[in-house]
Amino acid sequence: MAEVVNYTPAEKFVHTLAFAFPRLQVAVADAEDVLFGRSLGNARPEAPIFITSLPRAGTTILLRALGDVPETATHVYRDMPFIMAPLMWARLSAGFRKPTILRERAHGDGLDIGYDSPEAFEEVIWHTFWPDHYGADGIRLWSKDDVSDEARVFMERHFHKIVALRGRDRPATRYLSKNNGNIARLGLILAMFPDAHVVVPVRHPAAHAGSLHRQHLNFLAQHAADTFTARYMRDIGHFEFGALHRPILFDGFAERADGMSPAELDYWLTYWISAFSHLSRFKDRVHVVGYEALCNGGEAAAARLCSAVGLPPAHSGRLARHFRAVEPAEWPEGRHAPALRDEAAALYETFIS
Numbered sequence: 001m002a003e004v005v006n007y008t009p010a011e012k013f014v015h016t017l018a019f020a021f022p023r024l025q026v027a028v029a030d031a032e033d034v035l036f037g038r039s040l041g042n043a044r045p046e047a048p049i050f051i052t053s054l055p056r057a058g059t060t061i062l063l064r065a066l067g068d069v070p071e072t073a074t075h076v077y078r079d080m081p082f083i084m085a086p087l088m089w090a091r092l093s094a095g096f097r098k099p100t101i102l103r104e105r106a107h108g109d110g111l112d113i114g115y116d117s118p119e120a121f122e123e124v125i126w127h128t129f130w131p132d133h134y135g136a137d138g139i140r141l142w143s144k145d146d147v148s149d150e151a152r153v154f155m156e157r158h159f160h161k162i163v164a165l166r167g168r169d170r171p172a173t174r175y176l177s178k179n180n181g182n183i184a185r186l187g188l189i190l191a192m193f194p195d196a197h198v199v200v201p202v203r204h205p206a207a208h209a210g211s212l213h214r215q216h217l218n219f220l221a222q223h224a225a226d227t228f229t230a231r232y233m234r235d236i237g238h239f240e241f242g243a244l245h246r247p248i249l250f251d252g253f254a255e256r257a258d259g260m261s262p263a264e265l266d267y268w269l270t271y272w273i274s275a276f277s278h279l280s281r282f283k284d285r286v287h288v289v290g291y292e293a294l295c296n297g298g299e300a301a302a303a304r305l306c307s308a309v310g311l312p313p314a315h316s317g318r319l320a321r322h323f324r325a326v327e328p329a330e331w332p333e334g335r336h337a338p339a340l341r342d343e344a345a346a347l348y349e350t351f352i353s
Contacts, residue, residue: 012228018081019235022128025084026154032088033157036164039087044156045073045163047195048175049309052182054275055240056211058201058291059120063178065302065322066199067118069315072176073166074118083124083236084158086165122179123237125155133184138249139239141278142185152192174311181237183275184248186282197309200279202351203291204329205272205344209336212268216241220263250274269340276347283351290352295326 018025049072051062067074075083082089126133129151133140159175166172182189182198189196203211219242223230230243239246245262247253253274260267279286287308294301302323303316331341 015081015232015235022124022131025082025124026128028082028085028088029154029158032085032161036087036161040160040164045159045175046173047197047310048159048177048193050182050189050193050196050198051176051178051201052180052186052198053201053203053279054183054208054212054272055180056208056215057203058289058294059178059180061322062199062201062289062294063118063120063176065319066176066305066309066311068318068322069311070170071172071311072174073163073170073172074176074178075121075162076166077115077117077119079121081235083121084128086158087161090165118176118178120178120180120238121236122177123181124235125151125158126179126181126185127237129154134239134246136246138247138254139181139184140249141251142188144187144191146185146188147191155192180240181248183279184250186279186286190282190285198282198286199289199305199309200282200286201289201291201294202276202348205269205276205348206331206336206341207329209265209269209272209344210332212241212271213265216245216262216268219243247271248275250278252277265335266337266340269336269344273340273344273347276351280347280350288351292326292329293352295323297323 049066051059051066053059063074066072075086078093079086079089129148130142130146133142163172163175183200186198189198219233221242223233223243233239233242234244238244247257250271251274253271256274257267257270260270262268287305289305289308294305297304299316299320302319303313305319306313306315331345
């Protein structure tokens with residue numbers, strides 16, 4: 001992330017302006033509707049696809065795989081900083097577009113990114129329309145009672161714009177979103193977009209908690225070393241790790257984690273248990289994907305994923321090339337409280353069995 005956002009002073013000024021007044025972006029988006037309305041046409045994009053889970057569950061790999069399908073359209077790094085007015089920003093920035101140079105992202109996990117790589121920017125919209133959900137102690141859950149007609153109409157138009165923008169180079173018909181924050185608002189998404197397909201990857205809790213813990217320590221160091229990286233991540237709503245960490249307040253999590261520090265491994269295992277206990281309420285309404293099974297399943301697993309979200313099975317080979325085999329996860333000896341380990345293992349089995 002930080003490598004791509006290698007802003008010049010002028011670009012930092014534009015970024016600061018774009019995010020100083022969230023409602024300014026909404027106003028620019030409304031103006032965009034007038035300026036580009038005819039070019040959008042009347043056709044409504046087909047059923048959107050939402051990828052969500054806790055970070056480090058494989059959501060980025062799923063985004064890359066599904067984003068490689070010509071029928072899908074997603075945000076890319078070039079959409080920054082005017083996320084909510086992508087057509088206008090594409091027009092304004094056309095004269096100083098930078099070529100894509102792939103670099104490993106700030107997570108240090110071997111994934112290369114560039115200006116045309118898909119990324120999770122949708123949280124900016126949720127934060128703008130529901131700012132009261134973002135507290136200093138954490139992010140409150142949404143429910144279907146939080147439905148906003150204003151937000152729904154805005155988002156549907158926004159999905160249409162992303163499909164139209166990416167559709168200049170491909171036959172895009174489906175908006176594709178990867179947003180880890182959507183794990184907090186599944187009921188609302190399913191109420192607002194009843195035709196949506198929601199994909200939730202589930203990773204073995206031992207590997208998942210360990211990865212969450214490592215990334216938290218990684219971003220603590222990065223945020224201390226570079227204040228603009230922290231500013232950038234805060235502006236796009238990435239509160240998962242580091243100095244910005246604000247947990248999603250799953251039912252009972254605050255009480256269970258009382259006295260724990262995010263610098264402790266068991267904090268993240270407790271977070272995993274709370275998150276997937278919450279997700280278990282939606283298992284019958286979303287597409288649960290075993291991360292390890294997908295990585296090791298080849299084209300057969302990719303074909304099942306295509307079928308689940310309504311994409312042609314012929315794309316299974318295109319999807320499968322994004323996944324790499326992983327070793328079976330094992331619980332690290334003596335690093336987790338036995339009760340937490342057993343609870344997480346039992347919960348994991350309910351998702352993959």
